[in-house]
Amino acid sequence: MRRTLIAGNWKMHGLTADLSWVEAFHRAANPNAPCDVLVCPPFTLLAAFAARCTDKAIEVGAQDCGPAATGAYTGDVSAQMVADCGARYVITGHSERRAGHGETSEAVRTKADAALSAGLIPIICVGETLEDREAGRAEDVVSAQLHGSVPESVTGADVIVAYEPVWAIGTGRSASAEDAQSMHAHIREIWSRGRPEALRILYGGSVKPDNSAEILVGADVDGALIGGASLDPECFASIVNSVR
């Protein structure tokens, strides 16, 4: 049985004054919602955010990690450093890093491997552009990203995949529940690394309180990776509260 995961990705948002988000979220969220909750703040807030979440009602993750364990890599933050901050998860291969920082699937796989070595659970992101979808190659693009980005050694229970169609990110234009379910079923079908039934697959792209319940109903939709709507604690809590 796969437990739903509601994950927030703050992207490049958040200052120390925003740490009160944690208490505001707890005031608004149903503590018995049948899901795990994860927040990925920026590196600068990781340790302080994790220190406020010691009861583990909110798990903490980073938005990226460096491929190397340690060494002369100015500006990089290793997976081991992320774990040392109290985080358990790390996002790898978000489309904003693939597009904005030239990250290839091979680079994403190296980062996911580094995350696993540090005891973290990588959330490996895949997703097609609008051009890909309109050309009818969405499944092929996602298949290629998946095969290139997922380490050989994984089983399914030790990683998470996030399907995030690029055209739905921050645009207010979410994939339909049917399109999301269809791509998630495809990802599970082609999963060749162990136990596909154990793999949690999140949907990301303009998930809000008014569409979350509909999207999460898909049999292969095991949660959501939420950008903009995770910045507001009440809004994020509404999404958590919509999990059935």
Ligand SMILES: O=C[C@H](O)COP(=O)(O)O
């Ligand atoms: O990681 C989160 C996704 O990029 C979705 O962002 P969004 O909810 O702002 O569309």
